[in-house]
Ligand code: HEM
């Protein structure tokens with residue numbers, strides 16, 4: 001793995017470790033207040049980052065775009081803002097809600113940017129598919 005693909009996979013592993021530690025702490029303390037935080041770290045963090053990583057790994061044409069770097073940083077910063085903000089929000093710090101809202105919008109914009117990057121590649125790109133048999137193109 002290279003570039004943005006490797007960055008996304010590293011981020012995914014960090015989310016998985018943090019999210020599982022939070023899950024274990026919830027299970028051991030029998031306090032599930034942070035369940036939505038855990039759920040978003042695991043699914044929006046670990047699983048989505050891993051999907052992005054494998055997409056960029058499989059389609060080098062997408063990885064080569066400078067927009068892919070913007071996509072990584074927008075997704076990483078807003079995603080971390082989202083889950084860290086959510087953690088404090090659910091712990092009772094209501095003043096952080098606007099930060100969580102802005103982070104959520106950033107995360108959504110990251111998804112729109114990914115659609116902009118990914119869809120033309122899967123519909124139009126030849127370089128990423130040159131090893132694929134003719135009948136599967
Ligand atoms: C060390 C491993 C894990 C532990 C100890 C753990 C623990 C927990 C606990 C205690 C809850 C709260 C259940 C409830 O209150 O109903 C929960 C919910 C959840 N966990 Fe985990 N978890 C782990 C791994 C994972 C993984 C690997 C994923 C996904 C990739 C995941 C996704 C979720 C989701 C989506 C929920 C919310 C479920 C719902 O909406 O009812 N967890 N987890």
Ligand code: HEM
Pocket residue numbers: 035036037039040043044048104105107108
């Ligand atoms: C724009 C960013 C997002 C916002 C603002 C958001 C907001 C929410 C809200 C308000 C809930 C209900 C929580 C509750 O009832 O306590 C929720 C639940 C959930 N969301 Fe998200 N979400 C976002 C992104 C995502 C993404 C990208 C995923 C998965 C890839 C995801 C997976 C889940 C899951 C599994 C639950 C159920 C677990 C739970 O009840 O906490 N969310 N989300």
